[in-house]
Structures are given as C-alpha cells and as structure tokens.
Amino acid sequence: KVERFFAGGDTTVRGYEEDRLFAQMVQTPMNPVGGLYVYRLSPLGGKIRFISNTELQFPLWKSSPLLGMPIWGALFFDSGYIINTYSQFESSTFHSGYGGALRLVTPVGVISLEYAFPLNRVWNTDPSGRFHFNFGFIF
Numbered sequence: 001k002v003e004r005f006f007a008g009g010d011t012t013v014r015g016y017e018e019d020r021l022f023a024q025m026v027q028t029p030m031n032p033v034g035g036l037y038v039y040r041l042s043p044l045g046g047k048i049r050f051i052s053n054t055e056l057q058f059p060l061w062k063s064s065p066l067l068g069m070p071i072w073g074a075l076f077f078d079s080g081y082i083i084n085t086y087s088q089f090e091s092s093t094f095h096s097g098y099g100g101a102l103r104l105v106t107p108v109g110v111i112s113l114e115y116a117f118p119l120n121r122v123w124n125t126d127p128s129g130r131f132h133f134n135f136g137f138i139f
Contacts, residue, residue, distance in 0.1 A: 003047075004044075004045030004046065004047070005045055005046055005047070005048070005049035005082060006019040006021070006022070006043055006045045006049075006082070007019070007021040007022070007049055007051055007080045007081075007082050007095075008020040008021040008080075008095070008122075009132070010114075010132040010133065010134050011134065012051050012078070012080060013051060013078045013079065013080040013095055013096070013097055014076065014078050014097050014099060014114060014116035014132050015078070015096075015097025015098070015099060015116035015117050015118035015119070015125075015129060015130065016095065016097060016118050016122055016125050016130075017122075017125055017130075019043040019045070020041065020043060020122055020123070020125060021080060021081065021082050021095050021122065022043070022044050022045060022046050022081075022082035022083075023041050023042060023043045023044055023122075023123060024041075024042055024044055025039055025040075025041055025042075025123055026039070026040045026041075026042050027039055028040065041123050044082075045082065046082035046083050046084045047083070047084045047085070048082070048083045048084065048085075048086070049080065049081070049082050050080055050081050051078070051079075051080035052078065052079045052080065053076065053077075053078050054076065054077045054078075055074050055075070055076040056074065056075045056076075057072050057073070057074045057103075058072065058073050058074070059071075059072055059073075060072060060073045060102075064104070066104060069104055069105055069106055070104075070105045071102065071103065071104055071105070072102075072103040072105060073100065073101065073102060073103070074100065074101040074102075074103060074112075074114075075098075075099075075100050075101075076098065076099060076100070076101065076114070076116075077096065077097075077098045078096065078097050078098070078116070079094055079095070079096040079097075080094070080095060080096075081093040081094050081095065094120075095118070095119070095120045095122065096118075096119040096120065097116045097117060097118045097119060098116065098117055098119065099114055099115050099116030099117055099129065100114070100115060101113065101114035101115075102114075109135055109136045110134070110135070110136065111134075111135050112132075112133070112134040112135070113131065113132075113133055114131065114132040114133075114134070115129055115130070115131055115132070116129055116130065116132060117129040
C-alpha cells in the first residue's frame with residue numbers, strides 16, 4: 001500500500017485550495033468538437049511532506065458578548081512542500097501563505113474564521129486570498 005501526503009487548505013498551508021500544493025493539470029479533448037479541451041486540476045500528493053505553521057495569538061476579549069466566551073486574534077505564516085524524492089527539493093518547491101484569524105474559544109473547541117493570502121502562484125488558487133473555517137482544538 002502506498003501512502004500519499006497532501007497539503008494546502010484549512011489545516012495545512014492556508015491561502016491555498018485543499019490538497020493543491022502538488023497537483024497536475026489534466027487536458028482532455030472535448031468530443032466531438034475538435035480543437036477544444038477541458039482542463040482539470042488533479043491533486044497528486046507525494047511521498048515526502050513538510051509543513052510549518054507559525055502563529056502569534058493574542059486575546060481580543062476576555063469575556064465577549066457571546067455568552068462570555070473569550071475571543072482571540074491570530075496572525076499566522078504557513079509554509080510547506082510536497083515532493084517524491086529528496087533530489088526534487090529546491091527552494092521553489094516551498095509554498096507559503098500568511099493571514100489573520102478570529103477565534104471564539106468555546107468549552108468544546110475553538111471556532112476559527114481565517115483569511116489567508118498565498119505567496120506563490122498555484123493553479124486554481126486565487127491570488128487575492130481565501131477564507132478558511134475550522135472547528136476543533138488548535139495546536
């Protein structure tokens with residue numbers, strides 16, 4: 001069994017679409033019309049994955065109007081890469097994103113609304129950034 005690692009999205013490298021850090025563009029002809037093609041981005045994954053998430057968290061409200069639960073703010077910088085062999089490693093394989101977050105700390109987990117900007121161009125990734133939503137415990 002082969003294990004493939006993926007990255008990009010809400011819990012890995014924010015600012016990118018889910019699993020889009022290592023993908024390929026697949027070109028398929030449209031039949032019966034000649035000369036026209038359909039393009040589809042297919043996540044490939046890889047054998048080696050590195051992810052780094054750095055965050056600066058700070059309290060905004062210790063007792064917010066939302067049932068007295070605290071609200072935190074965060075600034076973050078994420079970086080990562082997916083490769084298949086160590087010989088493929090180059091500085092251009094790193095993809096990074098940065099942004100900010102608002103987090104409501106509840107008794108059952110953290111609800112987080114984040115906005116991240118990608119630093120590198122990847123197919124099907126909006127360079128103006130994207131929203132991410134998470135629920136659970138932060139690391």
